[in-house]
Amino acid sequence: xxxxKAQRQSDRRAEILDAAERCFxxxxxxxxxxxxxxxxxxxxxxxxxxxxxSKEALIAGICERNRAEAVASxxxxxxAPEFFExxxxxxxxxxxDRSRDEVALCAEIMAESRRHxxxxxxxxxxEKDIRDRIAGILKQAASRDEIRRDVDLDAAASVLMLLGxxxxxxxxxxxxxxxxxxxPLILAMVRGLLAKPDDDAxxxxxxx
Amino acid sequence: xxxxKAQRQSDRRAEILDAAERCFxxxxxxxxxxxxxxxxxxxxxxxxxxxxxSKEALIAGICERNRAEAVASxxxxxxAPEFFExxxxxxxxxxxDRSRDEVALCAEIMAESRRHxxxxxxxxxxEKDIRDRIAGILKQAASRDEIRRDVDLDAAASVLMLLGxxxxxxxxxxxxxxxxxxxPLILAMVRGLLAKPDDDAxxxxxxx
DNA sequence: AAAATGAGAATGAACGTTCACTCCAATAAT
DNA sequence: ATTATTGGAGTGAACGTTCATTCTCATTTT
Numbered sequence: 362x363x364x365x366k367a368q369r370q371s372d373r374r375a376e377i378l379d380a381a382e383r384c385f386x387x388x389x390x391x392x393x394x395x396x397x398x399x400x401x402x403x404x405x406x407x408x409x410x411x412x413x414x415s416k417e418a419l420i421a422g423i424c425e426r427n428r429a430e431a432v433a434s435x436x437x438x439x440x441a442p443e444f445f446e447x448x449x450x451x452x453x454x455x456x457x458d459r460s461r462d463e464v465a466l467c468a469e470i471m472a473e474s475r476r477h478x479x480x481x482x483x484x485x486x487x488e489k490d491i492r493d494r495i496a497g498i499l500k501q502a503a504s505r506d507e508i509r510r511d512v513d514l515d516a517a518a519s520v521l522m523l524l525g526x527x528x529x530x531x532x533x534x535x536x537x538x539x540x541x542x543x544x545p546l547i548l549a550m551v552r553g554l555l556a557k558p559d560d561d562a563x564x565x566x567x568x569x
Numbered sequence: 570x571x572x573x574k575a576q577r578q579s580d581r582r583a584e585i586l587d588a589a590e591r592c593f594x595x596x597x598x599x600x601x602x603x604x605x606x607x608x609x610x611x612x613x614x615x616x617x618x619x620x621x622x623s624k625e626a627l628i629a630g631i632c633e634r635n636r637a638e639a640v641a642s643x644x645x646x647x648x649a650p651e652f653f654e655x656x657x658x659x660x661x662x663x664x665x666d667r668s669r670d671e672v673a674l675c676a677e678i679m680a681e682s683r684r685h686x687x688x689x690x691x692x693x694x695x696e697k698d699i700r701d702r703i704a705g706i707l708k709q710a711a712s713r714d715e716i717r718r719d720v721d722l723d724a725a726a727s728v729l730m731l732l733g734x735x736x737x738x739x740x741x742x743x744x745x746x747x748x749x750x751x752x753p754l755i756l757a758m759v760r761g762l763l764a765k766p767d768d769d770a771x772x773x774x775x776x777x
Numbered sequence: 778a779a780a781a782t783g784a785g786a787a788t789g790a791a792c793g794t795t796c797a798c799t800c801c802a803a804t805a806a807t
Numbered sequence: 808a809t810t811a812t813t814g815g816a817g818t819g820a821a822c823g824t825t826c827a828t829t830c831t832c833a834t835t836t837t
Contacts, residue, residue: 373816389684391599395793405818406794416793465683471742472680475673476597488743512754519739519751520758526742527735531727534679534734535696543727546720546762550728553761554754603827613784614828624827 374412377402378426381419386466390420390473420470420480427467428487435494444502445556448521449548456528457540465533492518499555508555517555524551582620585610586634589627594674598628598681628678628688635675636695643702652710653764656729657756664736665748673741700726707763716763725763732759 380402384393395416399406413419434454441447474484496518502508524547531538588610592601603624607614621627642662649655682692704726710716732755739746 389599389680391597392684394791396791407796407819408817410794411816468680468683471738472597472676475676475742476600485743513750516751516754519746520754523735523739523751523755524731525735526738527731527733530679530734530738531731533683535693538727542721543724543731546724546728547731550758550762554758602825604825615785615830616783618828619782 370412374422375426377404377409377412378419378422382423382466383462385420385423385469386462390416390469417477417480420473420477421483423466424470424480424483424487428490431487432490432494435491435498438498444498444505444507445548445552447498448551452525452544452548455525456532457544461532464529467529468533488522492522495521502555506557509557512555520554521551578620582630583634585612585617585620586627586630590631590674591670593628593631593677594670598624598677625685625688628681628685629691631674632678632688632691632695636698639695640698640702643699643706646706652706652713652715653756653760655706656759660733660752660756663733664740665752669740672737675737676741696730700730703729710763714765717765720763728762729759 377398381393381398384398384401387393388397395406395409398419399409402409413422434451437450437454438444438447441450470480471484474480496515499508499514499517503510503514528540528543528547532540585606589601589606592606592609595601596605603614603617606627607617610617621630642659645658645662646652646655649658678688679692682689704723707716707722707725711718711722736748736751736755740748
């Protein structure tokens with residue numbers, strides 16, 4: 362009984378966040394009105410405000426909800442038998458499988474985080490978390506002798522994130538962009554940067 | 570006399586666009602009010618509206634103004650003695666020299682272009698222009714035997730744009746991001762992708 | 778005098794948020 | 808067994824504010 366009550370409230374919050382995600386992805390943060398979100402969530406404004414104290418809190422909620430998912434997806438790399446294979450899987454998951462709306466929503470949140478200090482902090486925490494995790498994966502791979510050691514791995518982590526951002530951005534902004542087409546080139550490039558000189562050659566013949 | 574009149578009007582428009590750029594970079598498109606822009610331009614709303622018919626037209630104006638500059642910057646690559654040198658110069662110009670505000674403004678425009686169809690069209694025209702120019706440069710370099718020929722050069726152009734977007738994005742969103750630090754890695758990566766196998770080795774020792 | 782340039786108050790719509798209220802299920806009192 | 812009481816869930820009209828845009832009128836230029 363006690364649990365079901367908390368559960369119901371949590372479910373309601375999730376429903377609201379779903380509705381807000383749809384609205385924000387469709388119209389952007391500022392053009393999506395609370396009335397729109399209320400309509401999408403089939404709920405009156407007054408009631409919605411019992412669950413979230415402000416519009417800003419909706420973004421924060423979406424952020425936090427996505428955080429777990431994003432971070433969890435790194436388990437994939439750990440699980441993969443070999444580093445580059447895991448990286449490819451991660452890239453595919455993040456950059457090809459995700460819908461255009463998801464990506465657009467992400468861009469929306471990132472843009473908004475430049476302004477609301479509270480969201481900026483939350484967002485940067487998440488970024489830091491992800492960066493650390495990537496750096497950790499790189500260091501682990503280095504210690505397993507799967508990648509070169511004479512590369513600045515922190516800088517390399519930045520490069521990987523940058524590649525992810527670039528692909529996300531291009532996908533959301535350029536309708537003609539074909540993620541499937543460039544992904545092999547990207548992976549070859551990363552391999553060229555990180556692979557040990559011995560393992561470098563085999564990757565080359567593939568991208569003609 | 571006739572020219573000075575047109576000149577004065579053009580100057581006024583430029584001043585307004587400068588003011589709008591500052592406001593948009595600071596507060597974003599939706600949170601920068603026309604009153605703010607009027608204040609920044611030291612001009613009354615009524616007068617400003619004689620120069621630009623709407624807020625949206627301000628973004629369009631900024632877009633068009635930046636277009637010439639962006640496209641012109643590609644002359645640098647043509648002027649460089651060697652392909653990768655020109656590319657490095659271009660990257661530095663676009664990604665390190667530009668102020669954070671400029672980059673943020675660019676992100677702002679890109680985000681907004683997802684919604685206003687008119688701006689979207691304008692923006693995508695510019696993107697196409699840039700992509701074609703990059704592809705042209707790549708093809709020229711290939712014909713000069715400066716880069717590999719067995720790479721999909723159109724896809725490579727996408728990759729280069731994606732790298733630019735990624736760096737811009739990261740710069741505007743991540744205060745700790747050090748463009749200077751990652752740029753060598755990026756260039757090494759691109760070299761690894763495009764350089765002819767013979768010329769590949771010399772680039773390697775540099776990025777320890 | 779006519780036209781262009783400018784100012785700034787006015788307008789009306791849209792927005793985020795609040796508030797007074799209803800509804801309903803569950804418990805407590807009779 | 809019936810009747811109060813409670814309190815969380817939900818409503819939707821209303822509020823104050825903000826904003827893009829327009830209107831009216833003054834000043835300067837030609």
